[in-house]
Amino acid sequence: xxxxxxxxxxxxxIVALLIGSCLxxxxxxxxxxxxxNEAKLWQRNTHQMASxxxxxxxxxxxxAPLLSYKFLLPMPQLRAGLAYAGSRARLRRxxxxxxxxxxxxxxxxxxxxxxxxxxxxxxxxxxxFGVVTDWLATAFPSINITARNGAVPAxxxxxxxxxxxxxxxxxxxxxxxxxxxxxxxxxRIFENQVVREMERLIRKLLDLPGKPAVVxxxxxxxxxxxxxxxxxxxxxxxxxxxALAQYYDVQYLSLRTALYRLAAIDQxxxxxxxxxxxxxxxxxxxxxxxxxxxxxxxxxxxLDLLLDPWSYKEQRAEQEKPLQGPMYSGNTAPSAAMCLxxxxxxxxxxxxxxxxxxxxxxxxxxxxxxxxxxxxPGSRLVMRVDTxxxxxxxxxRVSLYLHYLKSYEHMGVANLSCTSGCECSTTExxxxxTELWSQMYQVxxxxxxxxxxxxxxxxxxxxxxGDYEFKVSGAIISEDQSAADMLDGTADGEGRLYWDFEDPSxxxxxxxxxxxxxxxx
Numbered sequence: 001x002x003x004x005x006x007x008x009x010x011x012x013x014i015v016a017l018l019i020g021s022c023l024x025x026x027x028x029x030x031x032x033x034x035x036x037n038e039a040k041l042w043q044r045n046t047h048q049m050a051s052x053x054x055x056x057x058x059x060x061x062x063x064a065p066l067l068s069y070k071f072l073l074p075m076p077q078l079r080a081g082l083a084y085a086g087s088r089a090r091l092r093r094x095x096x097x098x099x100x101x102x103x104x105x106x107x108x109x110x111x112x113x114x115x116x117x118x119x120x121x122x123x124x125x126x127x128x129f130g131v132v133t134d135w136l137a138t139a140f141p142s143i144n145i146t147a148r149n150g151a152v153p154a155x156x157x158x159x160x161x162x163x164x165x166x167x168x169x170x171x172x173x174x175x176x177x178x179x180x181x182x183x184x185x186x187x188r189i190f191e192n193q194v195v196r197e198m199e200r201l202i203r204k205l206l207d208l209p210g211k212p213a214v215v216x217x218x219x220x221x222x223x224x225x226x227x228x229x230x231x232x233x234x235x236x237x238x239x240x241x242x243a244l245a246q247y248y249d250v251q252y253l254s255l256r257t258a259l260y261r262l263a264a265i266d267q268x269x270x271x272x273x274x275x276x277x278x279x280x281x282x283x284x285x286x287x288x289x290x291x292x293x294x295x296x297x298x299x300x301x302x303l304d305l306l307l308d309p310w311s312y313k314e315q316r317a318e319q320e321k322p323l324q325g326p327m328y329s330g331n332t333a334p335s336a337a338m339c340l341x342x343x344x345x346x347x348x349x350x351x352x353x354x355x356x357x358x359x360x361x362x363x364x365x366x367x368x369x370x371x372x373x374x375x376x377p378g379s380r381l382v383m384r385v386d387t388x389x390x391x392x393x394x395x396x397r398v399s400l401y402l403h404y405l406k407s408y409e410h411m412g413v414a415n416l417s418c419t420s421g422c423e424c425s426t427t428e429x430x431x432x433x434t435e436l437w438s439q440m441y442q443v444x445x446x447x448x449x450x451x452x453x454x455x456x457x458x459x460x461x462x463x464x465x466g467d468y469e470f471k472v473s474g475a476i477i478s479e480d481q482s483a484a485d486m487l488d489g490t491a492d493g494e495g496r497l498y499w500d501f502e503d504p505s506x507x508x509x510x511x512x513x514x515x516x517x518x519x520x521x
Contacts, residue, residue: 031121034283037270041070065139078296081258086249089318090213095301104144108168111178113153119281128290156182158483163339171210178217200333214250225277247327253293336386341474353382372472377461387453399484400445405471407438412468413460422453432465441495
């Protein structure tokens with residue numbers, strides 16, 4: 001019997017090895033197919049520029065660090081890929097500070113799996129954001145530049161509207177935004193919900209304390225970057241979102257526009273879709289082209305500053321200019337925090353009405369896991385949240401998701417209800433399971449809109465585990481129904497979370513990642 005089991009185990013082991021070997025070969029094939037053609041790399045001629053002066057300054061000398069980069073994309077396509085430059089007041093400020101080197105700078109990136117680094121052979125060094133940050137560190141070694149990749153795979157813009165505080169620094173100077181693939185398509189010009197969501201995200205970014213320059217990084221729609229798919233040049237949301245770029249004067253880089261003639265029409269060797277993209281994710285060559293567009297934009301802005309230097313008048317106008325009203329009437333995101341976990345959860349708890357719950361770090365100093373923990377029946381946790389949504393009619397309801405721990409030992413049962421300022425149905429939550437595992441879950445309440453909605457969790461005097469422990473790690477208040485649908489997708493039908501919200505740097509199987517690059521000095 002044991003011998004038969006050993007044979008069966010050996011069989012499955014061999015099968016696993018064969019499958020793993022096939023996957024590795026396929027991955028190696030993708031890497032090889034989409035690798036950068038080194039023969040096509042080129043660099044601006046700084047020696048030729050040394051004799052050209054603007055305002056008595058040699059271009060080659062002033063811009064030498066910026067011009068040190070080697071491009072893969074030809075110049076005509078670089079120009080085409082800078083789809084909208086605008087007056088670029090904030091970007092001019094960033095590039096001025098970069099060239100002068102007189103202050104620390106922060107850059108950030110938001111988006112889905114492409115910006116996270118999917119498709120690149122090395123997420124840190126060959127992804128587009130990795131190439132840009134490495135080049136900045138090399139070109140400007142004396143400047144303290146902090147780069148933070150806040151991209152989360154498989155999430156749309158609606159997620160970042162709610163959880164922006166956790167993925168970008170408030171004093172960031174430059175932010176890239178990439179959501180074309182994950183936002184999906186909506187085939188209408190006016191009152192387009194996808195564009196409305198992007199507007200709310202852009203408004204939140206522009207309104208950050210650091211007044212960052214915002215750049216939309218647009219990629220081809222799913223299926224466009226292949227042959228025989230039937231998707232044409234205009235099958236994308238980026239043209240409609242281009243109106244946001246013009247309305248808010250944010251820059252807009254288009255990988256579609258930069259590559260389409262080379263890949264789809266001319267099918268030029270080295271730039272064919274199958275040489276640039278692994279699937280709908282770019283490979284190393286595609287990521288390099290995305291970095292090309294960013295660095296070309298920075299170079300072009302630096303040349304613009306030489307021709308038209310930054311002035312005190314421009315600085316005052318840029319600093320004092322208020323954020324204009326939304327392009328879509330009333331389309332403003334809530335000002336209150338919506339992703340209440342980590343440092344943002346404790347301020348939502350009402351101490352005077354809470355008893356029996358203790359705020360405890362059940363993680364480590366390096367990876368904290370702050371939770372409210374109770375061990376006795378009758379313990380009560382009261383949370384006060386703002387459920388108002390300016391872009392929705394007042395009678396529309398808002399979903400609130402409470403995150404709690406289910407485990408095989410010690411856990412009790414709790415009642416969850418709205419007790420002041422708002423209305424919602426009462427629900428009961430059991431933290432005990434019989435299987436030998438512990439996992440974070442979410443439970444959903446649908447509440448009315450209120451500036452002071454109090455939600456109370458009470459530990460009940462009954463239990464199936466023999467104990468009454470209950471642990472709460474945070475809550476997320478959805479921005480609208482679209483966001484609620486997205487949040488429903490972060491858990492299975494029973495509420496078991498796919499993604500570890502307490503640790504965004506850990507891949508929860510369907511969520512995402514956040515990497516922070518240390519200050520580059």
